[in-house]
Amino acid sequence: MSFHAFFLPIRVSGAVRFLLARCVQLYLAGRRPYGLAAALLLLLPACTTTLPPVPRPPARFADLGQLVPPQKIFVLSDGARLPARVWAPSGPPRALILVLHGFNDSRDAWEGPAPFFTAQGFLVVAPDQRGFGQAPLRGGWAGTERMVADVKEIVHQLQAQYPQLPLYLAGESMGGAVLMLMMAQPDAPHVAGTLLAAPAVWNFGKMAGLPLRVLSSLFPRALVTGRELPVHVVASDNMMALARLYYDPLTIRATRLEALQGLVGMMKQAAIAAPRLHGPVLCLYGDQDQLVPPSAMGAVWRDVPASVRLDLIPGGHHLLLRDRHGDRVMRDMLSWMTHPGTWLPSGGDSAAATWLAAGEGESPLEKQDALLPVLPAALDNLAPP
Template structure:
């Protein structure tokens, strides 16, 4: 792959990862990428103005608790306690450029089933001191491992589940593959970021990050649209949430490529119970990349396919089905998933045999959050 091609592949990861099989359009993106890089900012993008008719969409909900982790600093947490007897605790890990608020919609249903949800701002995101940067995969893993250990002490005898969305799912995969992981009853991976980009693309990302570490990229300059979910109210909340990052540093972009590579190398070595969920309308993680990951995962891994689901599964109209499957897998692990996702997953995997991967290109600025 040429340097132009690798730069184009790299650029699509700004904010999220887009996919589009259009080779004629892709040729136009090669020079456009470098125009974009020349004009990019070195400061974080300002949040959008609060909508006058719906100011609640831009509300900043204070953390319920802040914990201090050695070598990391303060980590804010949102906590939704179980209603009634506590049957499980969920450590919920958000995706790239997201925050602890990613779990505010599914949390009430999980609470009603006796599950406490604890959602941190991962270092580099949300309200952490490192916001907008990249602390490194090892630091992110140490943060998650420390939180898991702490939760285990504070909730003795209660099973702990680690749930990760996209980037958070990639972290959960690496955590599950390690031998020194704290006791975890199971892992739920929501559209995990397991797209293993080629060595040349990763090298290009490292080079750009080294030469221009303060550059921040939005992707607004390129006219490609990606739909990450179809629940417009949930997407509006994500857009206006002051904790959401609206652009990406070259350093964070490079770090994400490394994390995805590491997760793709670790997914075959996960220990314990695992449920992985993927949506039929995911335009962020390509279907061939997810199918390859599913084939690599241990045989006991449970696969769940939601035909109408988008990348942000819990911000899609099928979110209730996803939450119900998560709840069922935790509370009645030997039962079929209520969505029918077991059978749908088998049919989808059979259909993926021999399919080639699509060409990745860059989404327009924030256009990934809304259908066009």
């Protein structure tokens, strides 16, 4: 088959098709810097502007498709309304945790770990971020600046509503990147602590990000699903958690190229912002993370202030809190919030120090295949039959 056949479903000039096909040829010849280009090219045949329908789970797993209504609505300064789920402890709360979801995910990302924290007396609040879940601009990209401003407004609202409670911030993947950018600002809010679970950080080189910039400029509304990638990405070892992510009506299963480009830009900004983080910070990372490579996280860990606690979770995947052994992550987070001066229960402090001392994460980014961030649609083959 001619490489040009990859591009028949999209109306682009013959010259563009030739240049893009040449990227694939270079990739297959072993020219790894073109990894992102090749991955994008393999996505192009399925590009469309029509969102796929919400899949129905098998009858015996009907709960996986449950739509849980929000318990709270945050009204922001521009009139936007961000729905949120709230999990309250049985007694008076000892502290409050504002938790943020990852890319294409929603407020439901925290329904698994939330009961663990409420059992320890924490009030947990999980909003949909703008562009995701049931928030405005679903499927689009509001822009990094707007998303950071949204979270800052929510923080101020919660501090005004619960002035007596210590406020912690926790973010998974993209949510972690948003928190990093907010907490790196000179006027970062004063909070009790920030917890970053596999934050989406990756300082892509200029050439690695070029193909996506070109495609997102040419076809900003085109949708990709991730199914076409010639790789098998394991985001978690918990099959039921992945199935819930896939069947959840709030999950976005096809991504506009403009949103993907926005995420890549945010990841780079977050990596660059790492040295300027304010306040107490715990950063967790799994050594089996296939979405944020060791080189990307290693670069960030070497740049963060000395006050940032590093926590390496052996065997942990990108969706750390949803892994089968996600309770290790939760216990570390709880210990850090309640007894910040003690060693983490998992031994993650020592594991992180050993990981860095052994030179893990020091290989140049240019030598790694630049894979696209995982899209929930790519997980459909993991759903129960």
